Amino acid sequence: MTKELKREIFDKKPYIIAGPCSAETEEQLTSTAKLIAETGKVDMLRAGIWKPRTRPGSFEGVGVTGLPWMQKARDLTGLPFCVEVANAKQAELAMAFNPDMLWIGARTTASPTAVQEIADALRGTETFVLIKNPINPELELWSGALERIQGAGIKNVGLIHRGFSVYGNMEYRYAPMWHLAIEMKRRYPELIMLCDPTHISGRRDIIHTVAQRAIDLDFDGLMIESHINPDDALTDKKQQVTPAMLSEILSSIIWKQEKSPEPEKNLILMQLRSQIDQIDDELIQLLVKRMQVSDKIGLFKKENNITILQPERWNEILQKEIEKGAKLGLSSEFIKSYLEAVHGESINRQNAVIYERKE
Numbered sequence: 001m002t003k004e005l006k007r008e009i010f011d012k013k014p015y016i017i018a019g020p021c022s023a024e025t026e027e028q029l030t031s032t033a034k035l036i037a038e039t040g041k042v043d044m045l046r047a048g049i050w051k052p053r054t055r056p057g058s059f060e061g062v063g064v065t066g067l068p069w070m071q072k073a074r075d076l077t078g079l080p081f082c083v084e085v086a087n088a089k090q091a092e093l094a095m096a097f098n099p100d101m102l103w104i105g106a107r108t109t110a111s112p113t114a115v116q117e118i119a120d121a122l123r124g125t126e127t128f129v130l131i132k133n134p135i136n137p138e139l140e141l142w143s144g145a146l147e148r149i150q151g152a153g154i155k156n157v158g159l160i161h162r163g164f165s166v167y168g169n170m171e172y173r174y175a176p177m178w179h180l181a182i183e184m185k186r187r188y189p190e191l192i193m194l195c196d197p198t199h200i201s202g203r204r205d206i207i208h209t210v211a212q213r214a215i216d217l218d219f220d221g222l223m224i225e226s227h228i229n230p231d232d233a234l235t236d237k238k239q240q241v242t243p244a245m246l247s248e249i250l251s252s253i254i255w256k257q258e259k260s261p262e263p264e265k266n267l268i269l270m271q272l273r274s275q276i277d278q279i280d281d282e283l284i285q286l287l288v289k290r291m292q293v294s295d296k297i298g299l300f301k302k303e304n305n306i307t308i309l310q311p312e313r314w315n316e317i318l319q320k321e322i323e324k325g326a327k328l329g330l331s332s333e334f335i336k337s338y339l340e341a342v343h344g345e346s347i348n349r350q351n352a353v354i355y356e357r358k359e
């Protein structure tokens with residue numbers, strides 16, 4: 001791979017990475033890669049060579065044997081390739097085969113020691129590294145992994161959102177918790193953020209919906225698992241799609257851009273946004289007014305020895321506002337979380353008033 005081509009990796013949007021969950025045989029990898037390349041919609045080939053599995057006893061990858069297969073697939077299709085590394089040894093072995101990119105998987109991101117060892121192994125190389133979110137919803141681990149890789153002098157880093165392991169989540173294999181990925185986009189606006197709708201979904205039928213959501217949220221691209229014969233896959237069979245299905249998913253996504261190419265449309269957006277800004281200003285003023293009244297109530301309660309939290313009054317407000325909101329087209333979830341935030345702050349303020357008085 002030339003350096004110029006490598007640099008393009010982060011320039012193209014949307015950037016699409018696809019390939020099997022695991023490289024299983026040379027034949028499976030090559031035939032999948034060929035069909036993926038034929039779709040004309042994919043920019044990079046992926047495959048897991050070492051598979052960190054949550055529990056032992058299942059296929060753990062072909063190991064280093066698979067790396068020459070990846071190289072051959074690259075030669076055959078012209079697609080650059082990436083593999084996952086989970087420790088320093090794997091990073092060293094992979095680098096010997098000149099991959100175009102490496103990625104760090106969710107289970108590894110959750111381990112600062114492993115990430116640091118990988119970072120040290122990659123120090124001084126010009127490799128590209130994508131970092132998946134940790135398996136648990138802990139953003140500091142994700143940021144920490146990024147800092148470790150960047151701290152080793154690796155400049156070309158990006159992020160992959162693949163959902164989080166949480167109890168009680170039924171719809172997805174891994175709960176997307178989009179707000180966490182959005183927070184990482186806010187923290188690191190200069191980094192590319194891809195979405196892996198495959199692992200979020202855990203099943204084929206909702207990959208498209210999850211991918212569309214990511215594109216609507218201005219993600220820079222997607223990583224999708226695709227296998228020539230998903231039902232026979234050695235790992236993640238329920239969530240892999242054939243290259244034909246992949247092509248269909250990619251062509252039915254409505255790709256969005258940050259701005260319209262028509263200047264007058266951008267003007268309309270600007271006007272609407274300035275209305276929003278104005279309303280936000282007014283809301284802030286109203287919130288300040290509301291909190292000032294809260295402070296007075298706090299003082300009153302303090303002077304008259306009245307409890308801060310009065311569940312009946314709180315329930316009454318909640319009920320009344322939810323009903324009012326419903327009539328005006330606002331969802332009860334929204335009203336509830338809005339009121340909880342406002343009421344919570346109000347209680348904090350009243351506490352502060354009383355605390356200060358005590359001193």
Ligand code: PEP
Binds near residue numbers: 105106107162
């Ligand atoms: C994978 O991409 O096949 C994989 C193991 O993903 P994750 O680390 O997101 O579970």
Ligand code: MN
Binds near residue numbers: 021022225235236
């Ligand atoms: Mn997988």
